Amino acid sequence: MSTSARAALRTAVIALTVPALAVIGGIAARPAAAADTMPYRAQVFTQGYDTGKVATLTFDLDWRTGTATENAASKANLETVLRVFAGNGITGGFGVTGRFAAQNPGEARNIADQGHKIFNHSYSHPDFMTLTQAQRWSQLDRTEAAFRAAGIASAGWFRAPYRSGYMNAGLNRDLALRGFYINADWTFDTTGYQAADWTTVSARIDRYLKPGAIIVMHVTTPSTDPGNLQRIIDKIKGMGYAFVSPFQAVTRGPIRAVYLAAGGPSSLGAATTGPMQASTAGTEVQWFQKGRLYHSTATGAHAVRGAILTKYRAMGTVGSFLRYPVTDEQPGAGGGWHSTFQGGSIYWSSATGAHEVHGAIRTKWLALGGEAGYLGYPRSDEKVVSVGRAVQFQRGNVYWNSRDGAHVVGGAILTRYLALGGTGSRLGPPTSDEYTVATGRRSDFRNGSLIWNRTTNTVTVVYR
Structure with a gap:
C-alpha cells in the first residue's frame, strides 16, 4: 500500500x-x-x-x-x-x-x-x-x-x-x-x-x-x-x-471494586484480559499481571495470587472441587499465606510450597490450630492411601476414612507406622489421635496400637 x-x-x-x-x-x-x-x-x-x-x-x-x-x-x-x-x-x-x-x-x-x-x-x-x-x-x-x-x-x-x-x-x-x-x-x-x-x-x-x-x-x-x-x-x-x-x-462491577480497593495496578498490576464468564451465567473472572479476580453471587469477588494461584490453576480453578474463593489471600503463621475456597483451602509457606487441604482432614487440622498448631503447614495435597485418604504436614500426618474419621499420627509413632506400611499394614488405619499413657504416648489403630516409651525412646507394636 x-x-x-x-x-x-x-x-x-x-x-x-x-x-x-x-x-x-x-x-x-x-x-x-x-x-x-x-x-x-x-x-x-x-x-x-x-x-x-x-x-x-x-x-x-x-x-x-x-x-x-x-x-x-x-x-x-x-x-x-x-x-x-x-x-x-x-x-x-x-x-x-x-x-x-x-x-x-x-x-x-x-x-x-x-x-x-x-x-x-x-x-x-x-x-x-x-x-x-x-x-x-x-x-x-x-x-x-x-x-x-x-x-x-x-x-x-x-x-x-x-x-x-x-x-x-x-x-x-x-x-x-x-x-x-x-x-x-x-x-x-x-x-x-x-x-x-x-x-x-x-x-x-x-x-x-x-x-x-x-x-x-x-x-x-x-x-x-x-x-x-x-x-x-x-x-x-x-x-x-x-x-x-x-x-x-477495562474493569467493572464487583471485580472493579475489589481491584481498586486492593490498590489497583500498584497491587495486582494491569488487567491482562477483559472480564470473562468464569463458569456459569452470573460468574466472572478477570486476569491481571499479579493474580486473578473471581466473582460469583454466592461468594462475592476475591483475588487469588502468586503460588496459591499457580496451585489453584493446576487444580482447574473454578472447575475443581475448590470452586470459588470466599476470602482474599490471608497471612498465616510464620510468614505463610492461605486462601479459602468453597471446597477447601490452599496454604503456602516458603518451606512447604502450596498445597490444598479440604474436608474432614481440614476440619481436624484446623481444630488443632491449623498452620499455627503443632502440625504446621501441609507438605502434600490430600492423597489416596490404601485405606481412606491422608495429608502430610510438617510434623505429622492426618488420616481419614469413612469408618474411623480423621486422626493424627506424628513423631516417632508415625516413623514406625510408615516403616510397617502405614494404612496398608496389619495395623490398618488409626482410630485415635496420639494420647498420653504412663510410659509415654500411644496411638490406636484398627488392629492394634503403637506405644512410644519416653525413657527408652522406642516404639512397641501391640497387635490385637
Whole structure:
C-alpha cells in the first residue's frame, strides 16, 4: 500500500466513531470453552465499562526518524503531555511503537514510571490487515523485546496502527494466540494529528463525548493535541465529566471494586484480559499481571495470587472441587499465606510450597490450630492411601476414612507406622489421635496400637 493510500485509509478510519460498534467487545462469537481458560480472541475496547460521565485519555506515539528540529518538537510535545497529565492528576494510556521504544528507551520508561498504561502499537506501524499471521507476530514480538530493553511492558494490550482491522475476528484471534487479550481501541479521535485547530477539536468533543469514552490523541509533530491538552481537559470537565485510567476502564462491577480497593495496578498490576464468564451465567473472572479476580453471587469477588494461584490453576480453578474463593489471600503463621475456597483451602509457606487441604482432614487440622498448631503447614495435597485418604504436614500426618474419621499420627509413632506400611499394614488405619499413657504416648489403630516409651525412646507394636 502506498504512503498516500495509507494516509487516506487513516483519515477515513479515524473520522469514524463507529456508533454501532461502540459496545465493549462486540466481535464474533467464539467456540465454547472450558471454565477460566485463555480468551479465544482479543477483546476490543472502543469505550470503557463506565456508564457514568467519565472519559479516558490516550495518546499514540511513533517517533519516526526526522530532522533534529522535528525530533526536538516531538520530545517537547511528550514532555508537555506528561506535565499536563501530572498537573491534573490524570493517568492516561500510550500506544507506543517498538521503534520508538528502541530509539528512545528513557522517554518510554518515563511514561511508564509516571504510572501511565503502555499499549503495544506494533514495531514499525504497518497496516496489520496487509500482514500474514507470522508478520503480525513478528511486529508484536519485536515491540515486546524493545519494551523489555526499555524496562516497560504492555501486559498484553494492543492498539492497531491506523485502526485497520481492529474489529476483524482473524486479527483478534492472531492477537490472542500471541498472548494479547486486550485490543485497546478508542471511541473518537480529536484529529489533532492533522494539525486540527481548536474549533475542530472542540466540535468533535461536543459531538462524540459520551460516558466511558476513550479518546485518542497524538504526540508527534505536527499534532496540536499536546498544545491543546489543557483546553481539552478543561472542556471535558466543564461538560460534567471526570477522568478514569485505562486500568479502571477495562474493569467493572464487583471485580472493579475489589481491584481498586486492593490498590489497583500498584497491587495486582494491569488487567491482562477483559472480564470473562468464569463458569456459569452470573460468574466472572478477570486476569491481571499479579493474580486473578473471581466473582460469583454466592461468594462475592476475591483475588487469588502468586503460588496459591499457580496451585489453584493446576487444580482447574473454578472447575475443581475448590470452586470459588470466599476470602482474599490471608497471612498465616510464620510468614505463610492461605486462601479459602468453597471446597477447601490452599496454604503456602516458603518451606512447604502450596498445597490444598479440604474436608474432614481440614476440619481436624484446623481444630488443632491449623498452620499455627503443632502440625504446621501441609507438605502434600490430600492423597489416596490404601485405606481412606491422608495429608502430610510438617510434623505429622492426618488420616481419614469413612469408618474411623480423621486422626493424627506424628513423631516417632508415625516413623514406625510408615516403616510397617502405614494404612496398608496389619495395623490398618488409626482410630485415635496420639494420647498420653504412663510410659509415654500411644496411638490406636484398627488392629492394634503403637506405644512410644519416653525413657527408652522406642516404639512397641501391640497387635490385637
